[in-house]
Amino acid sequence: MQTQLLIHSPGQMLEEMRAQAPLVQCITNFVAMNIAANVLLAAGASPAMVSAQEEAGEFASIAGALTVNIGTLSPLWVGGMKSAAKAASEHGKPWVFDPVAHYATTYRRAVTAELVALKPTIIRGNASEIIAFAGSKSGGKGVDSGDAARAAEGPALGLAKQLGTVVAVTGETDFVTDGQTSWRIHGGSPLMPRVTALGCSLTGLVGAFAATRPEKPLDATVAALALFAVAGEAAAAQASGPGSFSVAFLDQLAAIDAATLDAQARIEAA
Numbered sequence: 001m002q003t004q005l006l007i008h009s010p011g012q013m014l015e016e017m018r019a020q021a022p023l024v025q026c027i028t029n030f031v032a033m034n035i036a037a038n039v040l041l042a043a044g045a046s047p048a049m050v051s052a053q054e055e056a057g058e059f060a061s062i063a064g065a066l067t068v069n070i071g072t073l074s075p076l077w078v079g080g081m082k083s084a085a086k087a088a089s090e091h092g093k094p095w096v097f098d099p100v101a102h103y104a105t106t107y108r109r110a111v112t113a114e115l116v117a118l119k120p121t122i123i124r125g126n127a128s129e130i131i132a133f134a135g136s137k138s139g140g141k142g143v144d145s146g147d148a149a150r151a152a153e154g155p156a157l158g159l160a161k162q163l164g165t166v167v168a169v170t171g172e173t174d175f176v177t178d179g180q181t182s183w184r185i186h187g188g189s190p191l192m193p194r195v196t197a198l199g200c201s202l203t204g205l206v207g208a209f210a211a212t213r214p215e216k217p218l219d220a221t222v223a224a225l226a227l228f229a230v231a232g233e234a235a236a237a238q239a240s241g242p243g244s245f246s247v248a249f250l251d252q253l254a255a256i257d258a259a260t261l262d263a264q265a266r267i268e269a270a
């Protein structure tokens with residue numbers, strides 16, 4: 001199903017990413033910290049969980065990309081997030097925003113508005129998170145999506161056009177758009193949302209691919225999502241539940257090579 005229209009195949013991007021092993025600064029939540037670092041290491045990147053206000057901006061200037069996730073938001077995090085996002089933009093580094101449950105409270109909405117104003121290169125969220133950006137009532141419950149990914153495609157397109165960013169919605173089928181060109185990525189497994197922080201980890205991996213090809217954030221995002229989809233499908237075939245899935249998933253992220261990714265990725269022009 002993979003189309004010829006992607007300038008860089010996901011496999012080629014994976015090879016380049018592994019060759020570079022890019023340094024990715026992940027400001028992520030307490031729940032995701034460990035699994036996200038393991039996901040990036042398994043895939044071939046070099047994660048660093050650096051978030052303190054005193055150093056986050058300086059670190060963003062040396063990292064290949066920055067990812068910011070508001071999952072366990074508190075005032076302790078916000079200064080570091082903002083100074084890192086500003087420094088990434090100033091130094092031409094891509095930064096990825098994961099707006100975990102941004103619709104849930106007044107505090108999250110306010111911090112999200114401040115971060116979006118700092119112009120993320122890519123926004124990656126689940127369906128409820130992307131739908132809520134459009135001002136529509138989403139069916140989300142806390143950090144988990146309560147909406148079908150398909151229902152978030154229109155809101156994703158609108159958000160990408162409004163902000164001039166790449167927007168990725170994940171779920172049973174993923175959708176990625178820069179407001180002009182859009183792709184659907186099929187695959188993955190229903191076991192994935194039953195393991196905590198896999199979405200947060202995917203945001204980190206998007207950062208790794210964006211660091212590899214900063215001038216191609218749309219293709220980079222598609223490649224990261226395709227790797228998750230193919231690894232998720234392969235891991236589910238070996239797993240008996242969420243626990244064994246998460247072990248098999250890390251193994252698959254490491255084992256999948258460029259040729260396998262290109263052969264098994266199911267990417268459709270949308």
Ligand SMILES: Nc1ncnc2c1ncn2[C@@H]1O[C@H](COP(=O)(O)OP(=O)(O)O)[C@@H](O)[C@H]1O
Pocket residue numbers: 125126127143144145169170171172173174187188189190191192193197198199200202225228229232
């Ligand atoms: N029902 C599903 N079937 C297949 N893959 C899924 C399903 N739900 C989520 N995924 C995959 O799980 C990963 C995390 O996405 P998601 O669960 O939407 O994020 P979040 O953890 O932020 O809510 C993505 O790679 C997505 O494609």
Ligand SMILES: Cc1ncsc1CCOP(=O)(O)O
Pocket residue numbers: 029031032071072100143144196197198199200201
């Ligand atoms: C359970 C939980 N609570 C706050 S952040 C978090 C992890 C959310 O991870 P994901 O968005 O990847 O499901």
Ligand SMILES: [Mg+2]
Pocket residue numbers: 100125126143199200
């Ligand atoms: Mg999430």
